[in-house]
Amino acid sequence: MGENEKTGLIQRAINKVREINERYRTPKIKMSRGVKIALVFLRLYLLFLVVILIYKFVTTVNW
Amino acid sequence: MNILSSLYYNYRRFAKAFWIFAAIAGPGLIVMIADNDAGGITTYAVTGSKFGYSFIWIELLLLPVAYVCQEMTVRLGAITKRGHAEAIFDAFGPFWGWFSLLDLTLTDILTIVTEFIGMTAALSIFGIPTWITVIISIITIMAVTVTGRYWTFEKIVLVFCLLNLIYLPAAFMVNPDVSAIFNQGIIPHWPSGDTNLFFFFIMANIGTTIAPWMIFYQQSAVVDKNLKEKDIKWERLDTLLGSVWTILIGIALIIITGTLLPGSPVESAAEVALQIMPINQYIGAIIAIGLFDAGFLGAVCISLASSWALGEVFGWSHSLNSKVGQAPWFYLFRFAVLCVAGIIVLIPGAPLILITLFVQVIAVTLLPAALTFLLLLLNQEEEVGKYKNTLFQNIVASVIIIAIIILSTLYGISALFPQWFGG
Numbered sequence: 365m366g367e368n369e370k371t372g373l374i375q376r377a378i379n380k381v382r383e384i385n386e387r388y389r390t391p392k393i394k395m396s397r398g399v400k401i402a403l404v405f406l407r408l409y410l411l412f413l414v415v416i417l418i419y420k421f422v423t424t425v426n427w
Numbered sequence: 428m429n430i431l432s433s434l435y436y437n438y439r440r441f442a443k444a445f446w447i448f449a450a451i452a453g454p455g456l457i458v459m460i461a462d463n464d465a466g467g468i469t470t471y472a473v474t475g476s477k478f479g480y481s482f483i484w485i486e487l488l489l490l491p492v493a494y495v496c497q498e499m500t501v502r503l504g505a506i507t508k509r510g511h512a513e514a515i516f517d518a519f520g521p522f523w524g525w526f527s528l529l530d531l532t533l534t535d536i537l538t539i540v541t542e543f544i545g546m547t548a549a550l551s552i553f554g555i556p557t558w559i560t561v562i563i564s565i566i567t568i569m570a571v572t573v574t575g576r577y578w579t580f581e582k583i584v585l586v587f588c589l590l591n592l593i594y595l596p597a598a599f600m601v602n603p604d605v606s607a608i609f610n611q612g613i614i615p616h617w618p619s620g621d622t623n624l625f626f627f628f629i630m631a632n633i634g635t636t637i638a639p640w641m642i643f644y645q646q647s648a649v650v651d652k653n654l655k656e657k658d659i660k661w662e663r664l665d666t667l668l669g670s671v672w673t674i675l676i677g678i679a680l681i682i683i684t685g686t687l688l689p690g691s692p693v694e695s696a697a698e699v700a701l702q703i704m705p706i707n708q709y710i711g712a713i714i715a716i717g718l719f720d721a722g723f724l725g726a727v728c729i730s731l732a733s734s735w736a737l738g739e740v741f742g743w744s745h746s747l748n749s750k751v752g753q754a755p756w757f758y759l760f761r762f763a764v765l766c767v768a769g770i771i772v773l774i775p776g777a778p779l780i781l782i783t784l785f786v787q788v789i790a791v792t793l794l795p796a797a798l799t800f801l802l803l804l805l806n807q808e809e810e811v812g813k814y815k816n817t818l819f820q821n822i823v824a825s826v827i828i829i830a831i832i833i834l835s836t837l838y839g840i841s842a843l844f845p846q847w848f849g850g
Contacts, residue, residue, distance in 0.1 A: 384521065384740060384741070385521045388516040388520055388521050388524055389520065389521065390520070391518060391520040393518040393803065393804075393807060394807060398803075399803055402799050403519070403523075405799075406523075406796050406799060409795060409832075410526075413792050413836075413839075416840060417788070417843075420843045
């Protein structure tokens, strides 16, 4: 595969991701209080898991 | 004469209902049986050897858990005609969409690695080298799906599902103590001994009963099979039948190892098969064959779940009704996923135990989000109309989802920090 073809492939992939982001830019769900609370909870939950994983990494790796 | 005509009428009605069900059944049965994948078989087998029959009542409790979660995907798929990945992008936007899609893909690849570990370990008992198992499995898995007809794919996979029933006669062949099964297994009680270990195994069994890929798989399968609103009641029955089947197989394995290997320190289903061989070679062989079948079914369905999801979002043709030339990216991605997983298993010294642990942790990051999105979407009247969750369904689903989130999180953390749980 030539350099131009590679660049073309990556560019096409980036364009596709942009197109998907644009297509779904506005969430269609009705943002009721329940939905908002659930989404905030999920974000906090993810953050908690990331912190746990970082802690595991830090305590496992010998610096 | 009246009785005869009435009997004939009822027979015709039943026969008609049976054939309609036979035509619609598939997604629920397949997803539930494939849920008893190589990891699942290992969990059940090790559970039985560690705790005897005393886990049977917990398995029975998991039946409604599996049904309630999967039934929601049926309604959502049949009404919206969208897979779960596309539904998440559409309803919650790109952040949650990409998170779900990438997490699902990563989890699926790693889970397929564990399926290959199970398949290769099972066939190595019969002297088949690892590389042959991997190559033949990949070729067969691809062959099953490139028929260009969803119907053909489903019927072939259902034959493999039937093989899963092999554990049921084996449970009778070990001559279990029926009164002990009833007293220790069916009547709920907390076993004496290591409570932490018992709790860990409850979490492991829940983790194996409901996995993120199942939600994505069944919703996409319902869409690909083109099930409609009128088919929902039959698909619910299909899902219920699948839930009963998956729990029965789990119980059968617990009975087998609880009877033959009580208190034995086994760590995998392949090890169980090897230990049972000297006691009863037929049952040992059954466990090994069932383990291969479980890994195979798992690999078939899990690789499809992420291929469907990617196809939905990227807009590729992604139906099993399409031939390879019509949906090249869909089939290519699936083939690539299987090859990557197969190659990882073949790498000498690959950290397979670490991967198995990592699967549990990664699955924990996706499961709460996938289940919460499912519940939220089933409450959008403009999405699902009259199939919106009722108050009762919401209460039941919320309790189950909250319990799953808590227990699966603890399970994931216990995989990372076993010392926190006395491990």
